Amino acid sequence: MAPLAGLPRYQSGQMELTVNQWAQ
Numbered sequence: 001m002a003p004l005a006g007l008p009r010y011q012s013g014q015m016e017l018t019v020n021q022w023a024q
Helices: 013-023
Strands: none
Touching: none
């Protein structure tokens, strides 16, 4: 489980992509 996923999405689309890669 990626702890970054807990972060809000207001940051940036890049963060979401990073979380996706982390999850995988």
